[in-house]
Amino acid sequence: MDSQEVCVRLNISLRTLQTLRDNGKLPYSQIQHKFFYKPKDVGALLTFVGLQRKE
Template identity: 60%
Template sequence: MEVINIEVQTFEAMISRFEAFTQKVENLCGDHQDKSLHRWLDNQDVCRILNISKRTLQTYRDNGTLSFTQINHKIFYKPEDVESVINKLKSK
């Protein structure tokens, strides 16, 4: 193991820069976060909410009943879209 000594001023400057970097990242994340969308739902969440099977959920995606977004191999749903499906199912 190698030990490196640094001056207190250098260490404090590094800490200050890390804190500034952290603040910038938090600001960027806050700026690009959709305030009306608290979180995306995954397949398991939607199946539980709608009380349906994974296959039924697949059918809803295939026939356009439920909008979705796919990132790599993971599928996500907006809570608003799930609510609209709930309202459609209630009206039937």
């Protein structure tokens, strides 16, 4: 999945996605200047994002 797909799936901004990468919450691969994510990792993060929004 690319960054745009992840943002839509998690309903977050690109800046929030960058923060998740920087904090090590979401593993990624980078090819040239584009970031890619495993669907399994994005699915696992759905729970984390949902819990943060409840607080």
